[in-house]
Amino acid sequence: MQLACLGACNEVGKSSFWLKANQVRILLDAGMKIHDHNEIPQFNKHQCDALVITHAHLDHSGGAPAVYRNANPLTFCTYPTEPLVNLLLDDSEKVALDRKKALPFSRDNRRRMDKKTSCLGYGQDYEFHDGTRLRFLDAGHIPGSAMALVETRDKSLLYTGDFNLSETRMHHAARAPKDEVDYLIIESTYGMREHPPRRDLERDFLADVRKAIEDGRTALVPAFAVGRTQELLQVLHSSEFNHRLYVNGMGKQVNQIVSDYPSYVRDFDALNDAINAAEEIRSNRQGEKLMGKPCAIVSTAGMLDGGPMLSYIREATKKGNAAIFLTGYQVEGTNGRHLVEEGKIKAEGGRFQKIDLPVKQYDFSAHAGKHDLHAFVKKVNPQKVFCVHGDECGEFAASLRNEGFDAVAPKIGDAFKL
Numbered sequence: 001m002q003l004a005c006l007g008a009c010n011e012v013g014k015s016s017f018w019l020k021a022n023q024v025r026i027l028l029d030a031g032m033k034i035h036d037h038n039e040i041p042q043f044n045k046h047q048c049d050a051l052v053i054t055h056a057h058l059d060h061s062g063g064a065p066a067v068y069r070n071a072n073p074l075t076f077c078t079y080p081t082e083p084l085v086n087l088l089l090d091d092s093e094k095v096a097l098d099r100k101k102a103l104p105f106s107r108d109n110r111r112r113m114d115k116k117t118s119c120l121g122y123g124q125d126y127e128f129h130d131g132t133r134l135r136f137l138d139a140g141h142i143p144g145s146a147m148a149l150v151e152t153r154d155k156s157l158l159y160t161g162d163f164n165l166s167e168t169r170m171h172h173a174a175r176a177p178k179d180e181v182d183y184l185i186i187e188s189t190y191g192m193r194e195h196p197p198r199r200d201l202e203r204d205f206l207a208d209v210r211k212a213i214e215d216g217r218t219a220l221v222p223a224f225a226v227g228r229t230q231e232l233l234q235v236l237h238s239s240e241f242n243h244r245l246y247v248n249g250m251g252k253q254v255n256q257i258v259s260d261y262p263s264y265v266r267d268f269d270a271l272n273d274a275i276n277a278a279e280e281i282r283s284n285r286q287g288e289k290l291m292g293k294p295c296a297i298v299s300t301a302g303m304l305d306g307g308p309m310l311s312y313i314r315e316a317t318k319k320g321n322a323a324i325f326l327t328g329y330q331v332e333g334t335n336g337r338h339l340v341e342e343g344k345i346k347a348e349g350g351r352f353q354k355i356d357l358p359v360k361q362y363d364f365s366a367h368a369g370k371h372d373l374h375a376f377v378k379k380v381n382p383q384k385v386f387c388v389h390g391d392e393c394g395e396f397a398a399s400l401r402n403e404g405f406d407a408v409a410p411k412i413g414d415a416f417k418l
């Protein structure tokens with residue numbers, strides 16, 4: 001095997017790894033860094049026969065069509081990932097058009113990718129002509145998310161993509177493969193940090209949302225469309241929450257897609273009940289009129305860079321009758337981060353607007369925490385570990401070396417003979 005690291009090295013964004021397994025050249029993820037200038041890895045340096053998309057998030061899938069500028073690989077992903085990727089790519093085209101930014105691929109590249117995409121279920125093997133096998137394992141991160149296991153006759157490599165090793169309302173925890181693997185590429189997003197226990201987190205979140213509503217405020221819950229919206233609808237559709245629940249933004253379309261793949265969520269009935277209980281907001285006017293009403297609204301964008309949630313916040317700021325509950329990490333440079341750190345968001349025209357509404361932030365992360373990551377590496381017991389996708393990959397690799405593993409945090413362009 002040979003490995004070349006093309007992206008997500010000591011950073012989160014544009015994940016991509018090129019692997020030559022026996023005769024087959026496989027690109028593991030083809031992400032795009034959306035908060036910069038739609039930056040993608042340099043795919044054209046490496047030919048590929050297959051492209052594996054572990055999950056729909058754009059930092060893993062957003063550059064996939066660009067691979068087709070210079071190559072014509074088979075693309076593999078799970079069944080829900082294909083429509084989710086298409087939804088997110090459509091959205092990124094819209095955003096690029098609005099912001100007058102170019103995307104690094106054409107419509108034709110997308111059409112070619114569509115034609116060449118095959119879906120695999122979890123645990124199903126695809127065998128290449130030379131006997132190399134590809135298998136997806138449930139990553140527990142978002143609907144359809146997968147770890148990719150690549151095996152030749154004498155070597156194996158596991159790429160975790162993004163994964164969660166704790167159970168959530170949406171997913172079972174990801175589990176290590178039955179057999180140990182030789183090489184492991186592992187995400188390190190929370191390599192040096194722990195998450196609060198999910199149960200406590202949900203309890204606190206629910207109590208705070210209820211309190212805000214009882215104080216006469218509308219609870220505004222910005223959420224990512226894929227996974228997070230569905231999880232929060234389930235948390236809010238509980239016996240302890242007896243206020244009206246609304247949903248808007250791209251999460252509505254994701255609700256439909258996820259509903260088509262019941263076997264890709266942990267408790268489909270619970271999810272379905274929550275989706276049916278949430279009323280869809282159909283117009284801007286309807287949403288803005290809800291400000292000050294005793295209800296919760298779950299909507300995109302999760303980091304407040306656009307979407308209906310931004311207009312609700314602006315409207316509520318005029319009236320002073322809402323509270324904001326951020327539900328995840330806010331990347332630097334986003335409105336969500338400006339709000340948390342400076343109490344303001346970027347309004348139309350690029351000026352900042354002060355937001356005088358209560359703001360709270362919760363860690364509903366879909367990534368494995370430090371302890372779970374260490375336990376996973378021990379279980380998989382690889383000869384070599386590549387720590388990627390995080391701000392502290394180097395520290396995480398060092399902590400694994402302390403436990404006796406051969407662990408590295410590669411740089412972009414690094415290549416390894418395995």
Ligand SMILES: [Zn+2]
Pocket residue numbers: 055057141162
């Ligand atoms: Zn992800």
